Every structure is written in structure tokens, then in C-alpha cells.
Amino acid sequence: MRIGVIGAGIAGLATAARLASLGHEVSVYEANSYPGGKLSAFWLEGYRFDAGPSLFTMPQYVDDLFRAAGEDPHVHFRYNRLDVVCHYFWEDGTRLHAHSDKEAFAAEVEQQLGVPAERVGAVLADSAHKYGVTGRIFLEKSLHKWSTWADAKVLKAMLQIPGLDLFTSMNRVNERLAKHPKLVQLFNRFATYNGSNPYKAPGLLNIIPHFEHEQGAYYPIGGMHAITEAVYELALRKGAAFHFGAPVREILVENGRAAGLRVGEEELPFDRVVSNMDVFFTYKKLLPNARQPKRILRQQKSTSALIFYWGIKRSFPELGLHNILFSEDYEKEFALLEAGAVSDDPTVYINISSKADPADAPAGHENWFTMINVPYNSGQDWDALISRCRAQVLAKVSRMLGTDVEPLIACEDVLEPRTIESRTQSHLGALYGTSSNNRMAAFMRHPNFSSRIRGLYFCGGSAHPGGGIPLCLLSAKIVEELMAEEMAS
Ligand code: FAD
Incomplete structure (x- = not known):
């Protein structure tokens, strides 16, 4: 069967690998010139940065994907379990190493917080x-x-x-x-x-802490981008064909069934179509004449992020791979995010992959992925907001580490809601599709299939079961199962 996949984000790659390994003729069309979508990486003046995800949990779903494709998971992709999953810092000087091991974590909490x-x-x-x-x-x-x-x-x-x-x-x-x-x-x-x-x-x-503290947090050898590389190469080995720089313009529908894709001026026939494109834009851009699932498309979006990628000209032994510098008023911080604003004292997350792999930065230097949560894009003055946040983040980090950080910045790049949207077609720059603030959120995500257009499937962070690498991998598995069920009936 000929299957067209729109997008080579991690879910599109995993879906392609699964379906190709079943013997289907799979063609993936990706607008960018590279695979991975949000899960990509880049080099800047001798520093390597993972552009998006930095935390890897539930590696069993990557293993599961390799096994489903008939391969030993650890030949092409390996990872190490972290002893300390996160280093926490508070303004009053309290510091805490959250050990992966539950007993060690509890002992540390007792020692540092007196709890x-x-x-x-x-x-x-x-x-x-x-x-x-x-x-x-x-x-x-x-x-x-x-x-x-x-x-x-x-x-x-x-x-x-x-x-x-x-x-x-x-x-x-x-x-x-x-x-x-x-x-x-x-x-x-x-x-x-x-x-x-x-x-x-x-x-x-x-349930979320269970993943980190019971099942563990991991670091892929080669960095987060190694996940993209491993799954992309798996899909290639299984026979999937990839077309980069190939934005899909329309899903062709005939008699209520997905019949193909329009890529550039070409109409390409397919028996099944899987969209890894954000659900909102799949409907708005590729299916403008189809009936839209309005309630689903109107769902509140998840938060977005503002990231400063900084090459730092020295090392900080008190920092680890994952670090959180907490705000003083967490409730206010989230209330402001809900209102489309950013606190003057945002919680700062610093990921330093050179702690795990020193080759990611020049000797004695570190690569800081410095992130704060920001609202999804609703037309804020981002240029002004970014420059204000940069000053506040630098002031906070410098204060809490007791070192003026700005003079240590050797190079810089920035990612923010507008560029998250333009690079990956993620509606309003949301990181995880729709938010989970509503108690019915799990039921309000788009299903992994269309109930109105037969033969059309959805995978990725804006569809069920939601955003984050593990859930995206599960969406691919569910698509495979649903397609098998449809074919059997
Ligand atoms: P995406 O990565 O969104 O990719 C979709 C792809 O489809 C893109 O490559 C895009 O170019 C392509 N596309 C779109 N439209 C078309 C079209 N019409 N034609 C062709 N191609 C098209 N998750 C974690 O698990 N851990 C983390 O620590 C974490 N941190 C994050 C930090 C940041 C800054 C960001 C941005 C995300 C983070 N996430 C994290 C979330 C995680 O990155 C995403 O949930 C996941 O990568 C989304 O994958 P996806 O398959 O849905 O597709």
C-alpha cells in the first residue's frame, strides 16, 4: 500500500519506520531541509546545541520502535540513565540535587529542606x-x-x-x-x-514525576538529536523514501477518502495519508474545504518557550545537565502566563549538554540552553519582551550563581514562539499542542484518525496522546494499530 506522510518530526519518522517495516511503500514529505522538526540540533561557533527537547524520559518507547521494526534497539541508539535528574536552586541559597534513586532523593530533600x-x-x-x-x-x-x-x-x-x-x-x-x-x-x-x-x-x-523518578531520566549518547538520527536512519533502512524541502500544499480527498497529496504543482496518489503536521494547520492549510472539528481546533494552546542558546566561556561546577532556578512566586508566574504575559522573575531552566558530552563545547567552556516558559503567541510585542526577559534572566542567573554571566557569553542564538511556529508549523508556537489545564483535555485532543475522511491519520504532539517525545512515539504506534484494524475490517 502507498502511504504519504506529511512531516518528518519525531512522530512522522516513527510512523514511517513502523509502516515501512510492515512492507508498505512509504513516502515522507518534509518542508524543512532536515528531519526531526523540533527535535533538531545546530552548531554555533564551536558549541553544539539541541534546538528543542532536552529531557529524555521513557526510552522504552524508542526501544519498542526498533523491536517493532525487527532490530536490536541498542545497536544504533544508546543512552545512559542519569544519577541526578535535576539540580534545583532557590533565591534564598537553598540547593538540592534530585537523585533519580527515590531513597537518595528523599534523603536529600530531608537534608536540604528539613522535610x-x-x-x-x-x-x-x-x-x-x-x-x-x-x-x-x-x-x-x-x-x-x-x-x-x-x-x-x-x-x-x-x-x-x-x-x-x-x-x-x-x-x-x-x-x-x-x-x-x-x-x-x-x-x-x-x-x-x-x-x-x-x-x-x-x-x-x-503521574508525570513517576516517569522521571521511577522510570528514570536518560541522556542519549550523541545528544537529544541522536534520537532523530536513529529513527530517521531506521526508517531509511526499512525503505521509507524522504523528500526534503517539500512542503505539502493540500490533502487530496475523493469520495470522502484521502486519495493523495499535492506537493508543489504535483498531485501524488496515495492509499493512506498520515499527517504529522500540527492538527490546526492540517485543517486550515491542507483541508480548507473540509468540515473542521471546531471544538478541537479552539482548544487552549500549551505554553511556548523563549530560549537563549549561549556559548559560555567558563565552566560552572555547581551546575549539572538539567538545572532549575526557581522564581519566588510560582503562582503569579503561571497566572501571568495564562494572561499572555511573562513574570519579571521567571523560573529559569538551564540545560548544559556539555556536562554529559564535553565535545559539545570548546575545552573549559559550556553550552547553555537557557529557557523560560512564555505564553503562546497572541500578538505580544516579542522583540520588546525578549529584550526585557534577557536582562531579567541574566540578572537572576548572575545573582543566584554569584557571577556576572553576560561577559561570559561567547555567542548567542534565540528561539521564541514566532520562530517555533515558522520553523515547524506549530500553531502559535505552542510546544505541546493543546494545554492539559482542562480536566477533559485528554479527550479533547484530536484522535489519531479522521472520522470524516477515511484513510486520513494523525500523529505528533498536537494529536492524541499529546506532546513530548515519548507520547509522539506512542502516537505513531497507535496509528500503526488503527491502520491495521482498518485494513483488517
Ligand atoms: P514537530 O517536531 O512539530 O515536527 C513537525 C514537522 O512537520 C516539522 O518538521 C515541519 O517542518 C513539518 N511540516 C509541517 N507542515 C508541513 C507541510 N505542510 N509539509 C511538509 N512538512 C510539514 N519534549 C520532550 O519530550 N522533552 C523535552 O525536554 C522537550 N522540550 C522541548 C523544548 C522546546 C523548546 C520545544 C520546542 C519542544 C520541547 N518538547 C520536549 C516537545 C517535543 O519537542 C515535541 O512534542 C515533539 O518533538 C513534537 O514532534 P512532532 O512529531 O509532533 O513534530
């Missing part, structure tokens, strides 16, 4: 329980097929969901279990892993 170790245990047990009940349903299956709901185990789990803090915010749950303000802030931070607001998002999302 009984059991509180960490209580939060992580709650997280593990929520994951155990809901993980497989919400992440690994289509929520939009009767076959999912016909399973007795799924129905039983669904009945338990309202009791899993669906009607309570993440913050409330963390206040109940962690109690100490700094520990609450630390666990609230996990809402940002899908661009949400912990003061609004349901406590059910407290």
Missing part, C-alpha cells in the same frame, strides 16, 4: 498509583475507538478516575502530600512538562 523523607515517598507513591490505573488507557490506546472501551480493564480503570484527583489541581494535591512550599513548587514544576499550569491542571497529571 521528612516520607513526604517524597507519599508523592511518588501517589504518582505511581495514578500511572498504574490510567497510564495505559490515556497514553497507549486510542481514546476514540469502541474497541478501547470494550475492554473490561479499561472500564474498571475509568470508574476509578474521578477519585484520582480529577477535580483537584496538581498544586492542591502537592500541598496535601508534600506540604513544604519548596517541595510543592518542585513537584508543581512537572505541569510544565506538557505546557500546563499546576494551579489549574488536574491532580491526575501528577
Whole structure:
């Protein structure tokens, strides 16, 4: 069967690898000149930067993809588990190393914050329980097929969901279990892993710490971009054909069925089409005459990001691979994001891949990926905002590290909502598609198939089960399963 895939983001690559390994004739059309979409990398004056994602969790889904394609996962792609998943810093001088090992993490919390170790245990047990009940349903299956709901185990789990803090915010749950303000802030931070607001998002999302502290955080050998390279090469080995610099202009529909793609002036026939393009733009740009799923397209977007890529002319031993420098008023920070603004004191995340791989920066130097959460683009004066935020980020980092950082910057590049949108066609520059602030958000993402146009499928961060590399990989798996189901019927 001939299958056309629109976009070579990580989900498009994974879908291509899966379908090509089943023997289908897969052609991928990518607007950019390179694969990976957000999961790309670049060099700047001797410093290597991963452009987008920096945190790698749930590596089992990459392994699973290789196995599904009949290959040993660790021949072409390897990764190491991190001992310390994050280094946390507060303005009052408190510092904490969050160990991957739960006991070591709890002991560190007790030592640095004076919080009984059991509180960490209580939060992580709650997280593990929520994951155990809901993980497989919400992440690994289509929520939009009767076959999912016909399973007795799924129905039983669904009945338990309202009791899993669906009607309570993440913050409330963390206040109940962690109690100490700094520990609450630390666990609230996990809402940002899908661009949400912990003061609004349901406590059910407290499954997220489970991924980092139970299943672990990892660093791919070769950097985050090694994930793109490995999956792209896998798809090539399985026979998928890639066309770069080839933006798709239209999905051709005949008699209610996806029949092909218009690429440039050419009309290319396909038996099935998979869109890895943001769902919003798939409808608006490629299917302008089709009936639009208005409620889905109107969903609130996730937050975006402002990133300063800085080559830094010295090393900071107190920093690790992942570092968080917290704001003083976390609730206000998120309230401002909701209102489309940025706090004067934003929480700063610094990722330094040269800590894991010194070749990513000149000797004695570091490559800082310095990021703050910003709202999605709703027409703010970004040039003014970026220059204000740059000054505030530099002041905060310099204050908290006790070193004037600006003179240490050897080179700089910037990524912001407008360029996130223009480089990857992500609506309004949202990092993770729609936000998860609404308790029904999981059901409001676009399904992995179209119910109106037969033979049209969706994968990637704006479709079910959501944004982030692991979920994008799962969307590819669900597309493969749905297509197999459709063909069998
Ligand atoms: P995308 O990466 O969005 O790619 C879509 C591709 O489709 C693009 O290459 C685009 O050019 C192409 N395309 C679009 N329209 C067309 C068209 N008409 N024709 C042809 N091609 C088209 N996730 C994590 O797991 N961990 C993190 O630490 C993390 N941090 C992040 C930090 C940043 C700054 C960003 C931006 C994202 C981050 N994410 C993180 C989220 C993660 O990057 C995304 O969820 C994931 O990479 C999205 O992949 P995707 O397959 O949906 O496609």
C-alpha cells in the first residue's frame, strides 16, 4: 500500500519506520531541509546545541520502535540513565540535587529542606498509583475507538478516575502530600512538562514525576538529536523514501477518502495519508474545504518557550545537565502566563549538554540552553519582551550563581514562539499542542484518525496522546494499530 506522510518530526519518522517495516511503500514529505522538526540540533561557533527537547524520559518507547521494526534497539541508539535528574536552586541559597534513586532523593530533600523523607515517598507513591490505573488507557490506546472501551480493564480503570484527583489541581494535591512550599513548587514544576499550569491542571497529571523518578531520566549518547538520527536512519533502512524541502500544499480527498497529496504543482496518489503536521494547520492549510472539528481546533494552546542558546566561556561546577532556578512566586508566574504575559522573575531552566558530552563545547567552556516558559503567541510585542526577559534572566542567573554571566557569553542564538511556529508549523508556537489545564483535555485532543475522511491519520504532539517525545512515539504506534484494524475490517 502507498502511504504519504506529511512531516518528518519525531512522530512522522516513527510512523514511517513502523509502516515501512510492515512492507508498505512509504513516502515522507518534509518542508524543512532536515528531519526531526523540533527535535533538531545546530552548531554555533564551536558549541553544539539541541534546538528543542532536552529531557529524555521513557526510552522504552524508542526501544519498542526498533523491536517493532525487527532490530536490536541498542545497536544504533544508546543512552545512559542519569544519577541526578535535576539540580534545583532557590533565591534564598537553598540547593538540592534530585537523585533519580527515590531513597537518595528523599534523603536529600530531608537534608536540604528539613522535610521528612516520607513526604517524597507519599508523592511518588501517589504518582505511581495514578500511572498504574490510567497510564495505559490515556497514553497507549486510542481514546476514540469502541474497541478501547470494550475492554473490561479499561472500564474498571475509568470508574476509578474521578477519585484520582480529577477535580483537584496538581498544586492542591502537592500541598496535601508534600506540604513544604519548596517541595510543592518542585513537584508543581512537572505541569510544565506538557505546557500546563499546576494551579489549574488536574491532580491526575501528577503521574508525570513517576516517569522521571521511577522510570528514570536518560541522556542519549550523541545528544537529544541522536534520537532523530536513529529513527530517521531506521526508517531509511526499512525503505521509507524522504523528500526534503517539500512542503505539502493540500490533502487530496475523493469520495470522502484521502486519495493523495499535492506537493508543489504535483498531485501524488496515495492509499493512506498520515499527517504529522500540527492538527490546526492540517485543517486550515491542507483541508480548507473540509468540515473542521471546531471544538478541537479552539482548544487552549500549551505554553511556548523563549530560549537563549549561549556559548559560555567558563565552566560552572555547581551546575549539572538539567538545572532549575526557581522564581519566588510560582503562582503569579503561571497566572501571568495564562494572561499572555511573562513574570519579571521567571523560573529559569538551564540545560548544559556539555556536562554529559564535553565535545559539545570548546575545552573549559559550556553550552547553555537557557529557557523560560512564555505564553503562546497572541500578538505580544516579542522583540520588546525578549529584550526585557534577557536582562531579567541574566540578572537572576548572575545573582543566584554569584557571577556576572553576560561577559561570559561567547555567542548567542534565540528561539521564541514566532520562530517555533515558522520553523515547524506549530500553531502559535505552542510546544505541546493543546494545554492539559482542562480536566477533559485528554479527550479533547484530536484522535489519531479522521472520522470524516477515511484513510486520513494523525500523529505528533498536537494529536492524541499529546506532546513530548515519548507520547509522539506512542502516537505513531497507535496509528500503526488503527491502520491495521482498518485494513483488517
Ligand atoms: P514537530 O517536531 O512539530 O515536527 C513537525 C514537522 O512537520 C516539522 O518538521 C515541519 O517542518 C513539518 N511540516 C509541517 N507542515 C508541513 C507541510 N505542510 N509539509 C511538509 N512538512 C510539514 N519534549 C520532550 O519530550 N522533552 C523535552 O525536554 C522537550 N522540550 C522541548 C523544548 C522546546 C523548546 C520545544 C520546542 C519542544 C520541547 N518538547 C520536549 C516537545 C517535543 O519537542 C515535541 O512534542 C515533539 O518533538 C513534537 O514532534 P512532532 O512529531 O509532533 O513534530
